[in-house]
Amino acid sequence: MKALVYTAPESFDFRDVPDPAPGAGEVAVTVGAVGICGSDMHAYLGHDDRRPAPLILGHEVAGTAATGQRVTVNPLVTCGECAACLRGQDNLCPMRQIISMQPREGGFAEAIAIPERNLVTVPDHVSDDQAALAEPIACGWHAARVARAHPAGADGARALVMGGGAIGLGAALSLKAQGVEDVTLVELNEIRRAYLTGHCGQRAVPPDGVGDAPFDIVVDGVGYTDTRAMACAAVRPGGIIVHIGLGSSEGGLDIRRMTLQEITFTGTYTYTAQDFRDTAQAMFEGRLGPLDWTETRPLSEGKTAFDDIRSGRVAAPKILLKPNG
Amino acid sequence: MKALVYTAPESFDFRDVPDPAPGAGEVAVTVGAVGICGSDMHAYLGHDDRRPAPLILGHEVAGTAATGQRVTVNPLVTCGECAACLRGQDNLCPMRQIISMQPREGGFAEAIAIPERNLVTVPDHVSDDQAALAEPIACGWHAARVARAHPAGADGARALVMGGGAIGLGAALSLKAQGVEDVTLVELNEIRRAYLTGHCGQRAVPPDGVGDAPFDIVVDGVGYTDTRAMACAAVRPGGIIVHIGLGSSEGGLDIRRMTLQEITFTGTYTYTAQDFRDTAQAMFEGRLGPLDWTETRPLSEGKTAFDDIRSGRVAAPKILLKPNG
Numbered sequence: 218m219k220a221l222v223y224t225a226p227e228s229f230d231f232r233d234v235p236d237p238a239p240g241a242g243e244v245a246v247t248v249g250a251v252g253i254c255g256s257d258m259h260a261y262l263g264h265d266d267r268r269p270a271p272l273i274l275g276h277e278v279a280g281t282a283a284t285g286q287r288v289t290v291n292p293l294v295t296c297g298e299c300a301a302c303l304r305g306q307d308n309l310c311p312m313r314q315i316i317s318m319q320p321r322e323g324g325f326a327e328a329i330a331i332p333e334r335n336l337v338t339v340p341d342h343v344s345d346d347q348a349a350l351a352e353p354i355a356c357g358w359h360a361a362r363v364a365r366a367h368p369a370g371a372d373g374a375r376a377l378v379m380g381g382g383a384i385g386l387g388a389a390l391s392l393k394a395q396g397v398e399d400v401t402l403v404e405l406n407e408i409r410r411a412y413l414t415g416h417c418g419q420r421a422v423p424p425d426g427v428g429d430a431p432f433d434i435v436v437d438g439v440g441y442t443d444t445r446a447m448a449c450a451a452v453r454p455g456g457i458i459v460h461i462g463l464g465s466s467e468g469g470l471d472i473r474r475m476t477l478q479e480i481t482f483t484g485t486y487t488y489t490a491q492d493f494r495d496t497a498q499a500m501f502e503g504r505l506g507p508l509d510w511t512e513t514r515p516l517s518e519g520k521t522a523f524d525d526i527r528s529g530r531v532a533a534p535k536i537l538l539k540p541n542g
Numbered sequence: 543m544k545a546l547v548y549t550a551p552e553s554f555d556f557r558d559v560p561d562p563a564p565g566a567g568e569v570a571v572t573v574g575a576v577g578i579c580g581s582d583m584h585a586y587l588g589h590d591d592r593r594p595a596p597l598i599l600g601h602e603v604a605g606t607a608a609t610g611q612r613v614t615v616n617p618l619v620t621c622g623e624c625a626a627c628l629r630g631q632d633n634l635c636p637m638r639q640i641i642s643m644q645p646r647e648g649g650f651a652e653a654i655a656i657p658e659r660n661l662v663t664v665p666d667h668v669s670d671d672q673a674a675l676a677e678p679i680a681c682g683w684h685a686a687r688v689a690r691a692h693p694a695g696a697d698g699a700r701a702l703v704m705g706g707g708a709i710g711l712g713a714a715l716s717l718k719a720q721g722v723e724d725v726t727l728v729e730l731n732e733i734r735r736a737y738l739t740g741h742c743g744q745r746a747v748p749p750d751g752v753g754d755a756p757f758d759i760v761v762d763g764v765g766y767t768d769t770r771a772m773a774c775a776a777v778r779p780g781g782i783i784v785h786i787g788l789g790s791s792e793g794g795l796d797i798r799r800m801t802l803q804e805i806t807f808t809g810t811y812t813y814t815a816q817d818f819r820d821t822a823q824a825m826f827e828g829r830l831g832p833l834d835w836t837e838t839r840p841l842s843e844g845k846t847a848f849d850d851i852r853s854g855r856v857a858a859p860k861i862l863l864k865p866n867g
Binding site for chain 2 (some may be wrong): 301306308309311365421440445454455461462463465466467469470471472473474475476477478479480481482483484485
């Protein structure tokens with residue numbers, strides 16, 4: 218099959234590779250659409266030690282299973298037997314793997330191999346392009362659930378979400394679907410901000426447009442020093458910061474304020490299997506909107522897509538690559 | 543009356559000052575015993591912008607009210623009417639004041655003025671020296687309650703507490719009283735560690751004696767870069783760090799690990815009025831042990847006590863100053 222192989226920092230090779238070989242309990246899925254995630258960009262730039270080249274990146278996959286069933290793929294493979302899995306926190310399984318990280322190749326290819334239990338069946342009225350959004354939105358769904366479980370996330374809470382890519386937009390849509398009606402998105406890039414406002418119906422503002430009113434919930438979907446500092450300043454006493462981003466490892470938190478004002482900071486990583494299924498169900502029922510905020514490119518032109526995202530030329534929160542498009 | 547007045551960094555003057563003048567709803571309390579807190583030390587060293595000289599420090603007070611009633615004093619004065627107060631988070635009241643910070647003088651004196659609603663009556667079998675521990679222990683009680691409310695603090699949780707002063711020991715005692723049976727204390731100072739083990743019956747270890755097993759709950763009762771880094775390394779995936787300390791404002795948190803492993807960090811400040819009453823009640827009922835881990839000094843010799851604490855010569859987790867001996 219053809220695959221877009223990450224071969225070295227800032228280099229891809231679109232080339233023939235062996236077809237995936239499903240193991241026990243696994244199935245091959247023909248990729249219909251696969252999203253480009255910020256973590257793929259991180260790897261492409263050579264900044265992710267967990268993803269050394271050569272590697273097939275991509276973990277936001279929808280397509281058709283070898284059984285004929287149309288599916289969206291939960292890329293997180295867990296053991297199902299450890300303490301974390303048994304208490305429903307399978308995303309914290311110490312054996313967890315994710316496609317696009319060794320030993321599992323990713324979805325920037327014509328097909329992947331994945332455990333059958335990781336598939337969610339997609340109804341006819343939902344396209345592959347829409348279904349591929351389940352993974353990034355599930356990250357936001359999980360973050361919204363964590364925020365809602367905190368006392369500051371009770372009914373009537375106001376939320377600020379930092380970053381208007383698919384993670385941030387997914388978090389904003391999920392917060393609304395979970396009952397948080399007042400959500401503001403912060404996006405630095407002007408063309409994307411205009412898209413979020415005009416096309417997605419979001420209240421999207423630049424960093425200096427947030428205003429003074431403190432927020433009960435702040436979701437940092439970016440994860441750099443600057444966004445964390447902004448989150449610390451924007452959250453109310455007793456409020457919660459939910460941190461999805463993996464931008465930088467240190468800095469930005471005003472720990473003195475967090476202590477004096479009892480602010481909670483919670484890291485979140487992906488989603489539980491239940492979160493993923495709940496997200497897909499909410500998507501299928503239309504509770505997360507029309508899911509029409511993607512732009513598609515042929516997989517063979519993936520490198521150009523990465524370079525366009527990197528240079529801020531992409532308005533849509535998500536670019537999908539299509540192996541047959 | 544006599545008071546120990548903080549006059550400049552590293553300087554006290556034991557001198558005559560005007561008697562306190564109770565306002566409406568307030569009462570004078572003759573100080574029987576008053577503890578030295580880490581925050582008093584911080585101020586004494588000139589490191590607390592909130593406590594400029596000249597000022598009477600000290601906020602851990604027990605004594606006798608002008609009404610004749612023996613009392614322990616909740617030093618946190620709140621409005622009782624704002625949103626935070628009304629939802630029971632009066633410690634986050636934007637109008638909050640604390641004795642030992644302007645405009646309220648503290649307890650290193652023969653008497654203080656305090657709202658009557660801040661008093662908790664002390665039964666005969668509890669001494670002033672024991673009753674003065676309500677304030678520091680209430681900080682730990684509150685932290686323990688926050689930890690227990692988090693999923694990682696469920697029954698069977700194992701806890702690590704950093705710092706063997708009254709905050710850390712109070713947190714350890716409170717965790718046990720609230721059902722967390724497996725508690726380890728980390729204390730750097732060898733003579734205090736020996737006291738915690740031999741006199742207080744605690745499992746107290748040096749920083750290199752914590753071992754590898756990760757903890758569900760970590761309470762940082764110190765709050766410096768080093769202790770936060772240790773907390774981040776010692777907490778399990780999905781666990782909670784409760785941060786009481788105000789040592790330094792930045793650094794130490796491994797935000798990448800906190801994100802990938804969904805670790806929660808919660809700042810805590812003091813206690814709610816309910817926490818304070820619950821702590822006092824638990825003390826009175828003996829659920830927090832014999833409360834015999836104090837050393838007393840005359841108030842007039844307060845400066846020596848500060849210098850002894852600073853140089854690590856004090857084994858007991860708490861020094862109490864006594865205006866009358």
